[in-house]
Every structure is written in structure tokens, then in C-alpha cells.
Amino acid sequence: MSDPTTDAAPDNPPSRASYLLAGRRVSVSDLIEAGLLQVGEQLTFDRPRIGESHSARIATDHSIELVDGQRFKSPSSAAIAAVGGGSFDGWHAWASSDGTMLDVLRQRLLDSAASQAVPSDEEPQSASALRHEKLKKAREDAEQGSPVALSVRDLIAWWGAVRRGYLVSRQVAAELANHSLTTSPDFEAVSFDAVVKLVAAPKGTDGTEPASTVPANPVTPLADEDVPALGLTLGNLPSALAGVVAVSPSATFEEAITEMAINGYSQLPVTVGDRTLRGAVTWESIARARHADPEAPFSKAIIPAREVPYDHHLVDVLAILTEFDFVVVRDQTNTIAGIVTSSDVASAYGSLATPFFLIGEFDQRLRRILSETFDVGTVTTLCAPDGDRKIASFDDLSIGDYQRILQSKDAWATLGWPLDRKVFVKRVDELREIRNDLMHFNPDPLPEDAVQKIRHMITLLREYGD
Incomplete structure (x- = not known):
């Protein structure tokens, strides 16, 4: 298969407000753009128990600049560097010039974004707002020592998902972090029907790590810890x-x-x-x-x-x-919680083998058909009209690119297939999602009809492509 990363179907970019609630962690830049922080503003990290205080400022590139010149995009990385070790949640460490914690500013931004969220076909405004309220309530419950307990299946349903994919898991983890929440156990590392609790994310503890463990390059900011784990876990x-x-x-x-x-x-x-x-x-x-x-x-x-x-x-x-x-x-x-045997592992990987090889055959057959019908210049115009990508050969195409080609009425007419274009492209999009789940080792079982969908498409390509 040509693209080891997640294919993305063509779509319209969401509004900034809805994006903050559906996709990534809030950043310092978001607070600045919302007018909640200012470039040049002084930040303070007080540690009254040991009589220590650290200062920083918001740099022009929206990073947090320490007094020694080190800059960090992540408040947590900046807090660890300021202390010289340990583990800290920077959102609960740094306060703005008027004494307001960054976490409080983040919550103000999320509340504002929830009220402004623009509805989309995938997620109505009411769903975003409802999830925001659920997460706020979950945080209150966690801080009061009564964390919400629910299955992984029910948790991701808050995001309108029925399975854990790479993007869904990333979104869930990001929005939980935005509300200072995490799951115990890790929702990505357990089975689909395992019960997890929404608990308060650790705010950090003082450690004894030497200062040399902290990156010292003053112009290399650290990103937020925003990357979900890949691959199956025990x-x-x-x-x-x-x-x-x-x-x-x-x-x-x-x-x-x-x-x-x-x-x-x-x-x-x-x-x-x-x-x-x-x-x-x-x-x-x-x-x-x-x-x-x-x-x-x-x-x-x-x-x-x-x-x-x-x-x-x-x-x-x-x-x-x-x-x-x-x-x-x-x-x-x-606690000793279970046993995993060689046969358990063989079964887990074996369930992925058949659809993995089938999706590979589908990819190869459709790519061959397109390469025999169109030239590289034509597909480049369709797949990268802005010239932001270089497509040297058909091996550079992903399944998302196949969709872009087949969505063109002219390209479809050139193929000359007596099939409905929209129905065919819709099925290609479904196979794209299956392919992404396989490539990112989604731990949840594929839909029961997934293998049959791939087989039927391969049969169709054999009939019209050979």
C-alpha cells in the first residue's frame, strides 16, 4: 500500500470553535488568539511549600520563554525545565499576570467555544455542547472523589464513534486532557467493553531528575504530549x-x-x-x-x-x-488481573491478517486500473491542484487520492464503467476507513461485513479492470 499514514477524505475545514472541541489539545496560542493571554505577558510558577518561585513570559512566537532564554510550546515542558526535573502539569502550574491559572483560562476558552460551535453533518452543535457539559461534570465528579465509570464503548460514544480509530482515540485523549481528565485504566490499552473511570489527570510531583535531562536548546520548543499510542497492547x-x-x-x-x-x-x-x-x-x-x-x-x-x-x-x-x-x-x-497466552496473541493478529491482505489487493488492483487509464499529470491536477504535493508516480497515491480521481465526472466518464459513480466512491471511502483502522492496529474488531465489502470490491475490479 502506498501511504503509511492516515488517508483523509476531501472535506471542508471546521470552524475554529468546533475544532477546539473536536480534535486537539488547547495550546497557548489559542489563549493568545482568544485574547485571554498577551504576547509579552509575565507568567509565574509559585511553589510555596519550598519557598520557590519561577518566572516566564509569552514570547512573540507564542512559546513560554524562561528567564534563561529556553522556549517551550508546552506549559508542562516549561514547568519541568524551570524546576530542573520532576513532573508537572503546566496548566496547573503557571499563572498569568493577574494570578489566573492557565487551566482556568483554558476552561474559559472551552466554554466560549462550546457556545459558538458551528454544527456540521458529522456532529450537530447540540452534540458538541452536550459532550462539553458531560466532560465538565466528569471533572467535577473526579475532583470530588466520585469519578464517572463507564465502558470504553460508552465513552467513545460521547464522540459519536462506534470503534476506536486513530483519529477518534486522538480526539478523545485531547478533549479529556483539555478538561484535566484521563482514564484509569488507559482507554486505549484495554478491551472495548472494559470499564474505565474518568479521573483527574495527575498535576505532577516534584522529582529528583537532574537538570541535564531537560532539553537545553533555547530555540527548540517541545510539543504537547498529544500523540496516542500505536499498536496493540496486552x-x-x-x-x-x-x-x-x-x-x-x-x-x-x-x-x-x-x-x-x-x-x-x-x-x-x-x-x-x-x-x-x-x-x-x-x-x-x-x-x-x-x-x-x-x-x-x-x-x-x-x-x-x-x-x-x-x-x-x-x-x-x-x-x-x-x-x-x-x-x-x-x-x-x-493487581494480577489476567493471563495472555501465545494462542491469544495468534488469534489477535490472525483476525487482522485476512482483511489486511484483502485491502492490499484492492489497493493494488485499483491503482493499476487508474495507472493504465490516466497519466501522472492528470491525477496530479485532481489530487494536488494547489501544487502542494509532488506526485512522481501512481505509487505516491493513497486511497484518499483514488477517491479524488473517481469523484471527477470527467475521469469517471473516461473509465467508461456502467456503474453509479457516487455509490462506487462511497464504498471506496468505507474501504479507506477500514484500511486506516488496519494500518493503525485498531484494537476493536472490524464490522462484521468489512471483509465481505472488500471481497465484493475486488470481484468488481476484476470484472471491469481485467
Whole structure:
């Protein structure tokens, strides 16, 4: 496939107000453009517990400039650099010249944007405003110690989504951050129906990191931490946080064998309570222990077991699974929460294999048809009319580009297919979304009809393109 990044279908840019509520984190520049901060304004970061105060100013490029000349786009990066280490949420650290915290200014901007949000076909104004109110209420509940609990499925439904895609996850994370919220556990790192809580984002703690860990280049600003994790995590697999059946070190062979037999397990963790892992027993370890000594105590069957946090990337655990065949998973509270086996991983990747290869065939067939029908100059005019992209060959095209070509009535007429152009392009757009989910390893299952949609389009291209 030609484009490793997310394809974007042609669309009209949203208004600034709706964009602030639907897509990214609020920045210092947004506060300046809204008149809530001024270039040259002094900022203060007071730490009364240790009798320390730090100063900064808003630079002409809208960055936060420290007294030593270092500049940062992110308030958090600026706070860490000012202190020389630690971890701080800069929105709750820096105050404007009149003593107002940046977080308060951010909330004023969000309230204003909510009231001005322009409706679109994808999201009516009422949906944006309703979500804004839900997030404000969730923040109040979190700060009062009663966080909202809901499934990941229900959470992303606030954004009108039915699955976690790259863009949806990025939007959810950004808007949660705008309201000083996060989820526990991480909504991106657990299964679709796992329950998460909307909790107050950490405001930071003083650390002991040396000042040398802070970037010292005064003209290189740091971006906000706005990039969602890519790839599957252990927690995305249903078994990872589904609970665990375990036995104690004082268990008997009969107890362990019965638990494994009635549950269909190949292994059992051996634990003390729900946090201390002593190892595991497997059918093989039991057989080896009893073969070596029919009178062996249960402890002789206990073998080492590897434990991994739920948010660990799955690809990084493959080597461990090759050696141990399973890992014990800990959740966000460090509790032993489940087991992931090699077969679980094979199933997860296997479910992606068929649609991945099919979408690749669709991409190749449609690109070949277009390359045999049009020249590079024609598609460049259609796909990059402003000259902002260089298209050297058809290999530079994405599925979004295929849409742009096929949306042209003249190009469609040149193909000469006795098909409805709008219906065909709509289906291409659906396959573009499927392709994006596959390329970004969306942890949620594809719609049940996704594979059939790809197969039908391949059949159609074989009929009209060969």
C-alpha cells in the first residue's frame, strides 16, 4: 500500500470553535488568539511549600520563554525545565499576570467555544455542547472523589464513534486532557467493553531528575504530549484483564489439576493474595514434577512466570511468549488481573491478517486500473491542484487520492464503467476507513461485513479492470 499514514477524505475545514472541541489539545496560542493571554505577558510558577518561585513570559512566537532564554510550546515542558526535573502539569502550574491559572483560562476558552460551535453533518452543535457539559461534570465528579465509570464503548460514544480509530482515540485523549481528565485504566490499552473511570489527570510531583535531562536548546520548543499510542497492547486482549484463577503455594496437585481441567486452562498462576506472584504451574510442570518423584510436593511443580503491565505493547512481549508461552498481566493498580497466552496473541493478529491482505489487493488492483487509464499529470491536477504535493508516480497515491480521481465526472466518464459513480466512491471511502483502522492496529474488531465489502470490491475490479 502506498501511504503509511492516515488517508483523509476531501472535506471542508471546521470552524475554529468546533475544532477546539473536536480534535486537539488547547495550546497557548489559542489563549493568545482568544485574547485571554498577551504576547509579552509575565507568567509565574509559585511553589510555596519550598519557598520557590519561577518566572516566564509569552514570547512573540507564542512559546513560554524562561528567564534563561529556553522556549517551550508546552506549559508542562516549561514547568519541568524551570524546576530542573520532576513532573508537572503546566496548566496547573503557571499563572498569568493577574494570578489566573492557565487551566482556568483554558476552561474559559472551552466554554466560549462550546457556545459558538458551528454544527456540521458529522456532529450537530447540540452534540458538541452536550459532550462539553458531560466532560465538565466528569471533572467535577473526579475532583470530588466520585469519578464517572463507564465502558470504553460508552465513552467513545460521547464522540459519536462506534470503534476506536486513530483519529477518534486522538480526539478523545485531547478533549479529556483539555478538561484535566484521563482514564484509569488507559482507554486505549484495554478491551472495548472494559470499564474505565474518568479521573483527574495527575498535576505532577516534584522529582529528583537532574537538570541535564531537560532539553537545553533555547530555540527548540517541545510539543504537547498529544500523540496516542500505536499498536496493540496486552490490555487490548480480552483475557488480559478478565480476572485470573490462581492457587496458593500451599495448594495440592489435585486442587490445581481440577481448576485447570474444569476451566480448560493450560496454566495457573501461583499467588499470595492478588499482588504477589510466586510463579505458575502448567500441565507440563506438573507432569515433570510427578515423573521425577511421585511423592513430590506441589512446590516442585511451580515454575517461574513473567509478569507484564497491561499497557505494554504486544509486539514487545512476543519474545517472552516464545519462551514462556504465557505472561501474567498486572492492571493499573498493580493487581494480577489476567493471563495472555501465545494462542491469544495468534488469534489477535490472525483476525487482522485476512482483511489486511484483502485491502492490499484492492489497493493494488485499483491503482493499476487508474495507472493504465490516466497519466501522472492528470491525477496530479485532481489530487494536488494547489501544487502542494509532488506526485512522481501512481505509487505516491493513497486511497484518499483514488477517491479524488473517481469523484471527477470527467475521469469517471473516461473509465467508461456502467456503474453509479457516487455509490462506487462511497464504498471506496468505507474501504479507506477500514484500511486506516488496519494500518493503525485498531484494537476493536472490524464490522462484521468489512471483509465481505472488500471481497465484493475486488470481484468488481476484476470484472471491469481485467
